Amino acid sequence: MKRVNRVLIMAEMHGRDLLRRHVALGLLMVLPASFYLSSVGTGRDAVSTGGVAMAFAVGGATLFSALSSVDVDQRLILGGYRPIELLLGRIAFLAPVAIVIAGAFTALMAGISHPSSPGVLLLGVTFVGLQSVPFGIAIASIVPRELEGTLVLIGVVGIQLAVQPDSTVAKALPFYGARRLIEESLVGHGPLAGPILQIALYGTALLIIARIFIGSRLAVTSHQPT
C-alpha cells in the first residue's frame, strides 16, 4: 500500500507541475495538429503523419519531465523512494495525458479526414501517445542531457515519418505498429492483432530499458552500518 501511495503521490506532483506549464500544454496539442493540418491537403497521408507526430509532443514532454528532475529524483530515492516508484509515478500521470490528447486529436482528424474506421484511428493514435511515454523515458534514461535526448527523439520519430511504412527500417522503429493501425483505419480492413502485439512488445522492451538505466543513473548507495 505504501508503494502504491508513493506512486500516486509522484503522479499527482508530476501532474501539478505540468498543468502549471500552460504554454507547454498548448504546444502538446498544437504540435501534432500543425503536422496534420499543414499536410491535410495532400491526402490521407496527413492522418498518418499527424498521428505519428504526436510522438514528438508526448515523447518530448516525457523526456523533459524525466531529464529535468534527475537531481530531485535522486534526492527522493535518498528520502525513501525506489526508482521503480518514480518511474511508475511518471507513467501514471503521463499515460492518461497521452490518452486525453489522443482523444482530442483523433476527433479533429476524424472530423476533417473521415477515416473508414474512427475507432481504429483512435486506437492507433492512442497507442502512439502511450508508446511515446516509455519511449521518452527510455531515451531519458540513456542520454545525459535534454539536447541529446531531443535530438534522438527527433531522429527516431523523423525517420519513422520519412521512411516507407512497410520498409525494414520502419518495422524496427517504435511506432511501426501504431502507424499500421492508423493506416488500417483509413481503409477499414486488415488485421489488428499483429500491430497491437508489436506495440506491446516494443513498449515492454522500452520499459525494461528504462528500468535498467534509471536504476543505475539514480542509484543511491546504502552505506554499511557501523
Next chain:
Amino acid sequence: MVTQVSKRYGQTPILDRVDLTVHAGEIVALTGENGAGKTTLMRICAGLTRADSGRVTVSESIGYCPQSPSLFELLNADEHIVMFGRGIGLSRTAALARGNELLRELDFAAERNTVTTQMSGGTRQKLNLALALMADPGILLLDEPYQGFDRGTYVNFWDHCQTWAGQGKAIVVVTHMLAELDRVHRVVELSPHPLRPKVHR
C-alpha cells in the same frame, strides 16, 4: 565514518584517500578552496556519488541538503513537503504538520501557493533545508545551506545547528564563512593538492 575515500573525474583526481569521522552531537565545518572536493565528499557520504575506493559507514539515517536546491520548479512548499513526507511513510496531514513546523523554525516566509521558481534564493534554500530535516535524520550533511539567507536567518542557522547537535545529530557543514568557525566543534580543510584533510583544531 569516511575511510580512505578516493574519487577521480576522468583523469582529474578529486579526493585522495580521505578519512573523516564525525560523532553524534558534533558539528564539523568542511572548508577548502573551490574544487577541493567538498561537494563530492558530501555526495559520496550521502550515497549520491560512488567513490572509486574507500568506504563510508554510518550509524544513523542521513539527511542531505545540496548546495543548489533540488526541487520541482512549479511545485509549492506544501507539495514538496507532502512528496518528501510520503517517501518516509508520512500521511499528507502528518507530512504537512512536520514540514510546516520545520519551515516555521527556519522563518520561511513565502505564501503557501508560491511555486519554487517564484521564491527568493534564500526562501528556496530554507525549503531545501527543511526537506533534508523531514525524516529527523541522525546525520545532517549540509552543503553551504545558507546561500541567500539574510543576516538574521544566517545567524539563526548556526543556532539551529547547535540545537540539532544538542539533540545528538552529527552535522557536517560545508562552509566558506570563516567568521563562524567558532560555532563548530571541529574544522576540516580539504586541500586540492595533495587531497588529504588537515585538522586545524
